[in-house]
Amino acid sequence: MDPSHRVLGREGETVEVFIPLKGSPVAIYCLTPELSRKTISNPMTHWWREGKSQAHVIGEGDQYRVRLDGSLMLLNWETSQATGFYYCTMKHIRGQKEYSLTLQFCLVAYHIPFRSLQVNVQLKTTTCEKHFVENSVKFLESVLSSMCRQLSCVITSTTFNCTQWGTLAGTVEHHIQLKIPVQSQGEDIIMPCKTGQECHNEETLRKAFQKIHTFLTQSKFVLDTSNDVPPLYYVEGSFKAMKVDHCLAGMGKLLGRNRPCVDCCVTCGPGSYSPNGTSICIPCPNNFYQHRFGRTQCMACPLGLKTNGEGAISSTDCHNARIQERMLDFKSEKSRVNDSTAPKDERHNSTHFMITIVVCSLAFLGTTALTIYCLVTFLCKDKDATANQPALRVKETENANLKNIRSSTHHMPMKADQNRGTWFK
Template sequence: MSSPRSPLLCPVYAQVPNACTNGMVDLGTTLLESLQTVEEAHPDVQGPIYGSQWRTVKVYVRLHGSSAPILCPLKHHKDMGSPQVEWHGPYGKIYSGRSKRIKDDKSLVFSNAYPDLSGFYTCTVQYYYNGQRDISANTFEVFVFTDPEVSFNMAVTYQIDTCSNIDMYLVVDKMQEVLNIMLQMLRCQVVHPKMNCKLDKVSGVSSASMHIIFQLDAFGRSWGDACKQTHIRDCTDASNSRVEKARTLIQNFFHKQEQMLRRMDPKPIIHYIAGSLTMERLYNCKPGYGIHNKKHHTCSNCCVVCHPGSYSATHETKCQGCEDSVTYGEVTCRQFGKDL
């Protein structure tokens, strides 16, 4: 026996061509299967994002960016009138404004997105057919996101005669000073240098090696001015570009030391060990954002606004739990009238 058919169950769904015939739909066809698989819209999707009657659809909108059109599947039949479509969000019924716009096709579009736009949105569609009212609703959860900010952990090793040589502390200070002067134009900086010295014995000959670790980040002096020069409010791309250029400059700096040392005989008492520079790329999120690989499958490498019940006060990649956080993008945890 064939599946029941009804003109009220024939949504216009772009991903399922020829699903409707003469205003009818077979509920056992690929239309049902396709709608059941809808869960998350890819953050870079350009085409329309359709709702699902079976589950909430997650929508990702870039910070200060615009979304693709968000649509409820509409039903078409010759005996139906035009549907009445209403959108409701976290703050009630939605009317077109600066950041939210309802287009002629009843789709919802976000622009200049900010964290407070995150939340649940419901599209309610109402029809009248043969004196009967038909109502359907689709729910979307909107998340504002941004790209991670990149920094680097770096390490180098210098050879020294003995760990009691106090000049090794001057080497660390001078290295940081020289690198920061070199990186000044990029508004990047070398921070948190740490050093430890280890005594080595090879074939009865004593020597020592000093291991220096430091961090390269994009938030040096006047970094905010560099952000303003990009003429955008979210300057993550600009800061990541600057830190990548700074990484290359540091690589070249130590490569030149290698070249100079090849021509020196004897070598200085304290000198860079060729090839010892190592780098580890780090990812950070703005306060109020975190990376949630399990919760946001299609935006697994995005910094997504922290969900209610969590917050992030630092540039870490995880949102921390907080029962009293009730809005998206919280940067503090308020408990019993106090900020944690």
Template sequence: MAAGSGRPRWLLGALLGLAAVVVAAGWARAEPNEEQSIDLIGKNEVYGDTKHEVNVYVRVFINSPFLVCMDLALSQEVIIDPNYLWIGPDGRDLQGQRYMNVTETGKLMVMGFRVSMSGAYTCILSHKVIETTTQEETEMIETYKFMVYAYREGGHAYQVSVRFSTAHCRLKTNDLFIEKLKQILNSTISHLTWRIMDSSYKCHSIRTPNDGLHYELFANFLVNPLGGWVEVCHKVPYDCEGVTNRKVRQAAEQIGKFFRKLRRILKYDFHAVPTIQYVDNSFSMTPIDSCWPGFGKNHHTHQNRSSCCVVCGPGTYSPNNEVTCWTCARPRARM
């Protein structure tokens, strides 16, 4: 529902309901080794290297660059009777396979790249070298390996932090207040397919020179778009990051409006001063890097795509929306 089309009236009712709960409850008193990453050279092409594998990064649902079955130096020479054999991550010949465009000059393009297409792509180039004087033919074989990774643009979760003054830390109704607050926040952003994934609070005694001793609730809420990513990316897979980022901004705006209205209602709309009150200027939202499950960020391994979420490499995994790809546990041999 667009802003201004009924949501403010609904939100006002929810806020008044929360404040009413406060009053009714008696309150009225969160080495890359020698591997090399090469960006596109020339016309959307990446050349191989016989000395080490070449890292290539392809955004999901986009065609890969052309992987060239030779190095840049060899491409400037005359090659006699070249023959190319491309082998995919599953060990099969790629010639004639769906989504694989293998040209007669040995270039490979992976069409509509999917996460499952990530892996090692190997090309074996055989060609002849003819000695000028004797016309003796020698067959040469060169092997080129490309490590191709799917990637997505990085996303964000948000840590919402806010403080409330309370009559005492031992009030059981502190728990009820935070739980009710979480429910209303979820309702506020549910139309954007965001969720409050975690909430917590601590109560601290605060001594100030002017006001003496008082108590405050330090509350934290983790706002996460994970469910929204899945829904959006099934509907618009080619622009799911763009759509999700726009919803991120909308959710931040909705939560900001919520706390501004909550402050006004608790402070001005009740004749009796509630025991729990919003602490002025205590609201903040801190972005936290997030990735799709199965993706992560590694500034050491993927220097050319350090800000992007790159698919976890062989032997690693990421089960949630964190940015770390964890090493798979090796099964222990039974004695």
């Protein structure tokens, strides 16, 4: 099978490659553009994924395959589980010398957002008693679900709220506010729509809208069956519907990208998750972490351990809060010790000051040399203290910058405002 697309690496950089679900095959080559134009002999290529040792090379699988020319061919991706960092090492001979090249790729699955229909409607009933309201909503949902099944769609997780309304006549009305989500079913819900054609997903939602609207608005009684289910009446003008974008579980919208589609759904990176039916990647909450791509939930830190904030990407981000506080106190104390205004320096300066007073007292007995020493000491004291502090601040700034550099290279985030990377349709 010949690949429809080819990708080359860049030495010293991570190449982002966005792979569409159910898309054409893509071949990743362990070559740079410069090296691809040269003649090499006896190339030996090894591929492995992040989290695997170099000895655990990639072989043949359902989603990728290493070809005879050493390239990694990505086959028809059905899910986002193959998303991650991939590495390759190629040893080859140019001229009379042997060379070794290591490249890194970040392969990310994506799909066009699919849409669901969100129906909001109010129904009037005779009571807000929980038992009767739940039975009414459950019965109504079963009727609407039966209608949707004929259209290859499904109603999921209907929510409701019953409130009392006072009227001008002094009576009380009971209104049920319903939120009814309608989603299409079928494999083509994540396939891109072609220009000038209506997607099956869009057509299904349009037909579902018409049927639900007709059923709820043109019936005198929406439901009137038995004493266990009180009658429901449609509130005039309350029917509203909107289309809502959704991503597959473990994926979320990457906002700000201009290609190949607006607001594509991409695999959520480490430190985030996306449950089923949502359209965003949610950072892991405090005291939770996630070190893998495309997950629907985060993992809790071991009992007694906590994180410093949201979005933790490793179990090593979980720490003992008390130990952390003590370490911070220790670092703070150490910083104060190094500071020219710290208590230790104050004690040192105080001791030096006392010695100076004693020596100066002897100066008043008539020793001219000691008097000169006192004057020089007092003049230099303030100058030394002032000169030491700026140097300390520069050192603290340098340490902060190094910390930021280390944290930025610990994990490569997918930036929303960055349009670099190779996208395939």
